[in-house]
Structures are given as C-alpha cells and as structure tokens.
Amino acid sequence: MKDYNEAFNDVPGTVIFDATQSRLGFHLNQFCMSLMKEENREAFKADEKAYLQKHPMTDEQRDAVIARDFNRMIALGGNIYFLAKIGATDGHSFQKLASLMTGVPEEEYRDMMLAGGRSPEGNRSKSENR
Amino acid sequence: MKDYNEAFNDVPGTVIFDATQSRLGFHLNQFCMSLMKEENREAFKADEKAYLQKHPMTDEQRDAVIARDFNRMIALGGNIYFLAKIGATDGHSFQKLASLMTGVPEEEYRDMMLAGGRSPEGNRSKSENR
Amino acid sequence: MARLTGGIATSHVPAIGVAIDLGKTNEDYWKPLFAGYDFSKKWIKEEKPDVVILVYNDHASAFSLELIPTFAIGCAESFQPADEGWGHRKVPVVEGHPELAWHIAQSTILDEFDMTIINKMDVDHGLTVPLSLMFGEPEKWPCKIIPIAVNVVQYPPPTGNRCYNLGKAIRKAVESFDADLNVQIWGTGGMSHQLQGPRAGLINQEFDNQFLDRIVKDPEGQAKVPHIDYVREAGSEGIELVMWLIMRGALDKDVEEVYRFYHVPASNTAVGHLILKNKT
C-alpha cells in the first residue's frame, strides 16, 4: 500500500490524483465542476473573484485559478479533468493547457507532438536524470 | 440467474424489488424521494393531484397514491422504503402502513407483533398452503 | 498500527430512534428493549473506540434509484443526519475519519473490491439509530465514524460470501494503517422483519436465534446462505442480515461472545444485538 503510493513519486513532472490530492483539492475541483453549467460560466467570466469567493477554497487556490497557473492548481489538489473546465470556459483546448503547463509556446508544443511527442527516455524515473 | 429470480415468486405476500419492479416503479419511487424536502411535502399536501401531475408516472400509479393503496403501489413498482416517505408525509409510522397493507386494524396488528409477530409457518412457500 | 478490536451487531429500527427522540424509552413498550443495551453502553465506555466502521444500508435517503452503489465508503469530514420525511433527527453531526476511510478505500480497491468512494452524504436511521443505542444522547458522538453503505434495497444485494470477504479486506486495511487507533466494526440491520404487503409482520425467532449462534461460531457456513433463504425465513427486509457478515468477516474466526440480546418486537421488527471481541 505504502509502496503503491510511493512508486508514483518517482515519476518526474507528474502528480498522481490520490487520496491526499483529492482531499486537498476537493473544493477547487468542485468549483471547476460548477463550470459545466452555462449560467455559472457566465457568472465566473463576469466577476472571477466574486465567483471564487462563493466556493470554500483556500486563497492560494483562488489566486492560482485567477493566474491560470495550472501547475500550481495541480499542486494544490486540482485534477486535470476538472481543471479542463476552466480551460473550456476560456475557450482553450487541452493542447493549449499543455503548452501552459510545460512552459513551451503553443506552436512549438504542437510541433513536438507532430514529431512523435515527448520521448519517454529520461522521463520514466527521477533517478534517470541524476 | 433465472432460478435466482424465480425462487422469490414462491414466497407468499411478497414482492421482491428486482429489475422488473424497479423499472416499472422508477418515476413513482422518484416522486416519493421528492417528499424528503419540507417544501415538497407542503406542496403535495396542498394539492395532491396537481403535485402528482408534475411527475411522469402512470395514472394508475397516481390513483394508487391518492387512494393510499400501498399494496397496489408495490404491485406497480413502488418500493416500501420509498413509499414510506408518503407515510411520513401523512404522519404515519411503518406500523400504520403495515396495518394498511395487511388489512388488519392497527391495534390488532400491534397486538400480533407484541405476541411475537406473524409466524413463518405457512408463510415460507406458496406450496405450503395448497 | 491500528487495531481492529471488536465487532457489534445491532438492529437499526427507525421506530427506536423515534422512541428516543420523543423521550419514550421508559414506556412499557420500549423499556425491555432499551434495558437490553444497558450493558453495552457501559461496555463501550470502557472500550473507548477511536473509530467505528459502521456498516449499514441507506433506506432511499442518500441514494434514490438514479444511482445505486453496491458498496459505498464515506470518506468525508462529516455527515449530516438525513431528513427521511419527518425532518432531520436531532442527533449530533457524524464526524468521519477521512484518513482511515481513504486508506480503507484504496486498500480494498487494490484488493479487488469495487468500492464507491463518497465525499458527501447524509446518513439515515440505519446509521444513527445504532449510535443512539450504544452511546445514548450525548452532545457529540464520542468517536469518529466511517460509514459503509451496502445496497440491500434494490435486488440483487451482494452475496453473503462477498460481504464476509469484504470484512476480511477491511480488517487487512485497518491493520496496515499507521496510527495507534482502537477500531471497531459494527454490522447493523435485521433481524427478521417484513415491512411490505400481506406478509408484513413476519418474525422468525427460531431463525434469528440460529443466525445469532451461527454468525458467532460458523460464519463461513452462514456466508454461503443464499438470499432466498433470508427472504423466506426472515422476511423480505430480513435480507439486511447479510450486512452482519461484513462485521463478522473483519473479526477472528474464533471470537469471544461478550454479550447477546434478543427482543421482539420493535415496531415490525425482531431486534438482535451482539458484542464480539477478538481474542488476539
């Protein structure tokens, strides 16, 4: 059990959405779910801060949402499928979000994917890169 | 599987809430669930017919509700735990409902229970009573 | 490591909750029933469990027909008493133990039980009546509760064998949780009763007493009993007794019977109650 969870920590650049993350991110992710309704998307777009105040998140989580800092949201318990509702509300695809999270310009990211994607070499284990 | 379901048909005076009953009674039972909210109980009490019209049940089911014919509701797919919300709305206990379903006056039913309840003898199988 | 020290079985008849809430426990009708729990109240004050894993079934309160989980585990911080049609029971909020609950969820899923994880749920008389019977009417429940809701309303419920094995998997999970906790497991529901139709009021004292013997001494045999036998012998709502097998599966095969109580009737139902303790 412990081994099960610890094994994932060795994977670079990856946060596994386990119990710890799920508990941390519960209200952040539930806020994201609320964006599945058109009227809520409108309300959020009209006044992001006011909308976020209605959800019992931490201020850190609210700031990360406003900054559209998806890596930070993930660190604070956000799950990518939930966070994608923010992307959808902004009119952004998963690929746009990926470019934000990897810090690579969108066109460059797209070209990487067309060339076969990010290689697993050096990306399997944190120990590979030491 | 077939045997699993058929075995229950041999039990007298009993309707097992299986797939068939559940499909038949879906909207009747969902109506009962709506009575878990105080405002809905008020609305139902104020105008039963109008309230029932808002739920996509059959007219047969609506009539059985209005008549408080619990055996009929069960035959039409109602489940006792759902139907108990109607009882609760009327201020009736499970024991009152039992007296209605068994056709025994409430005091007599209560006395039967105090004396040890309905005996299983003759009540295990329909074939026992032939 | 956490220790699973004992198990309690008890009926969870809603009328018992009503009797407590309306202050009727001293009436002639109810007195013998509540007297049967006097020992238990003292016993649990000495045992002081930190956490109770409370196996019960929802009675169309949290789960409608839209979604019916076979096994659901409550991982939330807290659970509110449900409004079952006559307002919320005025009992304390049920505080969960999210760390242990999530641990059990993960451990049992990896052991191939297909749990539904719940982070928001109201709990009905199936859960709160056993708490009242064991703890009386405190300001606040004296321990954390992990609800495990089992479907016994929509057919088919899980088999007795599956329930028994889930108990074993829960024990394994508890004993691999890294904290010094005294954990109990309770199995609730039953005993013989039928709430529906012309056969309502069925009580089978012989079956119930054999069940009490067997769940203590031959749980593996009891786990093999098919659903039809419960319905035939113990009434359509007697099927709730399969939940006692989850409690039993979490205990040693050879277990100490600390206490037993049996009483007829509470409203439509035969009331059974056991306290079991692991010898190890």
Place this chain on the structure above:
Amino acid sequence: MARLTGGIATSHVPAIGVAIDLGKTNEDYWKPLFAGYDFSKKWIKEEKPDVVILVYNDHASAFSLELIPTFAIGCAESFQPADEGWGHRKVPVVEGHPELAWHIAQSTILDEFDMTIINKMDVDHGLTVPLSLMFGEPEKWPCKIIPIAVNVVQYPPPTGNRCYNLGKAIRKAVESFDADLNVQIWGTGGMSHQLQGPRAGLINQEFDNQFLDRIVKDPEGQAKVPHIDYVREAGSEGIELVMWLIMRGALDKDVEEVYRFYHVPASNTAVGHLILKNKT
C-alpha cells in the same frame, strides 16, 4: 441466447470529437487519423451489432468528487451527451438497452462484482467519440448502447486483473440473456498520453505497440501489469488502457485480429484502434 461476437478498442480523445463537430476531418492534421477508421466504418455496417457494451471513463462530467463509483453500469432508457464546459456535443441521444443492462448488473453482482447501478447519467466524450469514429455522423446511432463507466481519474483505479475478470463476467451475463442479439463490447481510452504538468505530451510508441500485441495475444500477462508501469511508460492518462482489458476479458482467449491502426498524434495523445473477433 445473446452472442458476444467481437470487441473494439479505440482511443476517445475529445479533440477528435471537436474535429468532427467542426467539420475539420479533411484537414491535413486530421485526415490520416480518420482514414484509419474507414475500414472500421465499413466493417461495422456489415456486422450490424444490436447492442454495444461501451466501456469508457467519465472525465469529471457525470461524477464529481462527491461520489466516485469504481464500476458503474448504465441501465437507463437513454443517456444525454454531457456539457463538458463548451456545451453539449450535437450528436444523437444514446439509447440504452435496459433489459440487457439490468441483466448484466444482476449477473455480475451475483458473481461478486460490486457494480453501481445507474438509471440517470449524462455521457461525455469518452463514450460519444468512439461512437462517432465507428458510425460517423448519423441522425441516430444504429444500435443500443450499454455504458460501463470505470473510474480511472481518482486513484486507485481498479487493477488490470479486476478489469479482465469483469470482462469475463460480462461475457457470461450476455450469453445467459434470452434474446437473439448480436452484442459487441468496446474498450476505450488511451493510448499513451499525459495531459498534466511539465511531462505533458509524453508519447511512448514502443510501449503502445507492445501493448497492442499483448492485449491480443497475451491478455493474461497484460492483466498483471501494475498501475505504476502504465504511468511511467504511457503517461499519467495512459492508465485508461486498463479499460481495454474489460473488453478483452469478454472475448475468447484466442481471438482473431481483424484490424489494427495506430497514429500519433491526436492533440496530446497516441491513438490506437483494434477490431477483434471471437472465433467461436
């Protein structure tokens, strides 16, 4: 009796749905991908399944964190396409097969799978994109669909072995259903992809191609692969591939590979597709 005649595996990338819905299928980027499904569209027109059991995962559409079923089976009359944040996909309503779905639910629960029964659910791209890939853009889907939603979002998902065995139990259920129906099972999701964090964009063509070989020829071996291997090799969202094992478990051990297609990329994802047919 109903017959389980074949299985289909396919990725269910949301961008594929968007490309179809916006009429982009002839653009250079998308052309090779859709060409890979030309054979499949013809094949399935000849096969004419009456019912498809469609194994997929919900992506935080029907299930929030309030309630997370490990295995959920859709028994409703119909299922609406979900609004995933950009409005509902304009695809036909998904019509269920309640009789067969309930039969599978009952049969698998009695075989000790702890299914969640669903009677109301919206279905997201995980279910509708495979339909579009196989059937194009009809007025109405040409067959009934039984959704089986698997949790692969909240850890832990079910083990590969559990998925494989659920497939076997589904086959048994289908073959005991008393109606002359041609039933297919589809497993969807994958192949290698990671949507989150600095490692987003990971694609592992070697792993994917080995997986395609192994799921056909050595499913029992593949069923033993632990979750960590999927995450390490195929990216954090590559874990979806465990769902293909449910499809595979429902087929003969020795199966005919009718068709295979593999393409990189669709948005962030490697696309894999198989058509398998039982020889018996």
